[in-house]
Amino acid sequence: MLNSYILLILVVITNFISQILFENLSQQIKVEVWSLLNLYTVLSSLVTTFYFWCALISFCLSSILWIFAIRRIALSIAFSMMSLNYVLIIAYTFFFLNEYISINQLISCTLIIAGVLIISNNQILTKYFKSK
Amino acid sequence: MIYLALFIIVTMFSQVLLKKASEKNAVSKSYLINMIKSPSVIIAYGCNFVNVFVWIMALSEVSLLFAFLSTSSIFILMIIVDAIFFKEPVNFFKYLGAGFICLGVIVNFI
Numbered sequence: 001m002l003n004s005y006i007l008l009i010l011v012v013i014t015n016f017i018s019q020i021l022f023e024n025l026s027q028q029i030k031v032e033v034w035s036l037l038n039l040y041t042v043l044s045s046l047v048t049t050f051y052f053w054c055a056l057i058s059f060c061l062s063s064i065l066w067i068f069a070i071r072r073i074a075l076s077i078a079f080s081m082m083s084l085n086y087v088l089i090i091a092y093t094f095f096f097l098n099e100y101i102s103i104n105q106l107i108s109c110t111l112i113i114a115g116v117l118i119i120s121n122n123q124i125l126t127k128y129f130k131s132k
Numbered sequence: 133m134i135y136l137a138l139f140i141i142v143t144m145f146s147q148v149l150l151k152k153a154s155e156k157n158a159v160s161k162s163y164l165i166n167m168i169k170s171p172s173v174i175i176a177y178g179c180n181f182v183n184v185f186v187w188i189m190a191l192s193e194v195s196l197l198f199a200f201l202s203t204s205s206i207f208i209l210m211i212i213v214d215a216i217f218f219k220e221p222v223n224f225f226k227y228l229g230a231g232f233i234c235l236g237v238i239v240n241f242i
Contacts, residue, residue, distance in 0.1 A: 019196070022184070022187060022188055022191060023191055023196050025188060026188050026191035026192045039185075043185070046188075056184065059180075059184060063177065063180055064164075066150070067150055067153075067154060067164070067167050067173070068163075068164070070147075070150060070151055070154050071154050071158055071163070072158075074214055074218070074220045075147055075148075075151050075210055075213065075214045075218065075220075076207075076210045076211040076213075076214040076220060076226065079147070079206060079207055079210040080207050080210075080229070082207075083204065083207060083233075086204065089196060089197070090197075093196070093197070104239055105197070107236075107239050108201075108236040108239045109236070110236070111232050111233070111235050111236030111239060112204060112207075112232070112233050112236035114229075114232050114236075115207075115228075115229040115230065115231070115232025115233035115234075115235075115236060116207065116229065116233065117229075118225050118226075118228050118229035118232060119207075119211070119225070119226055119229030119230065120229075121225075122223055122225035122226050122229065123223075125225045126223050126224070126225055
């Protein structure tokens with residue numbers, strides 16, 4: 001079970017890296033109307049970039065680690081752990097991109113994390129309150 | 133927005149397929165090989181591959197923060213999916229946690 005949680009943390013980190021790389025890629029493509037023709041053009045330009053392959057490798061690694069992680073953990077709990085990704089993104093935009101983070105976003109982030117912690121520890125909390 | 137919605141639906145569908153396959157192969161010694169050979173996993177990864185491009189398209193329209201907030205609804209939906217498909221118990225604290233997540237998403241847009 002502990003190994004599964006370690007795997008989940010690795011999933012979060014690799015997923016975070018891929019999201020950052022994909023975000024960088026998305027800044028390079030600004031298409032007004034999506035169609036099969038310009039989709040092909042975008043895809044053919046994407047596959048020639050280094051960032052795309054790094055992002056894709058990171059995404060694939062994250063997916064492989066994920067199938068090991070969900071082996072013993074419920075999907076809802078494993079998914080709630082994935083919200084750490086959100087926290088990493090907030091921290092990244094604040095520390096590396098010097099973007100302003102509002103109080104609302106901080107509260108929102110805190111609430112989401114609290115929710116995730118409650119979901120992750122739902123069985124412990126249920127047992128604790130039943131014993132009271 | 134359409135791409136974000138599509139991303140959420142495809143993500144949930146692929147995760148259900150992956151979990152179903154992992155339950156089927158959980159006790160096997162060559163877990164990863166059996167998983168890779170499983171049709172459910174191939175379909176799930178096919179969905180994930182398509183989702184990579186859907187995600188890029190979505191991010192080209194909305195900010196990263198907005199995209200992450202929208203996709204946080206997956207955490208709530210996954211509890212319901214988990215209960216329906218995998219008979220996972222849903223107790224008060226799961227609902228409470230989901231409520232916190234919902235509130236967190238709403239607060240961000242006030």
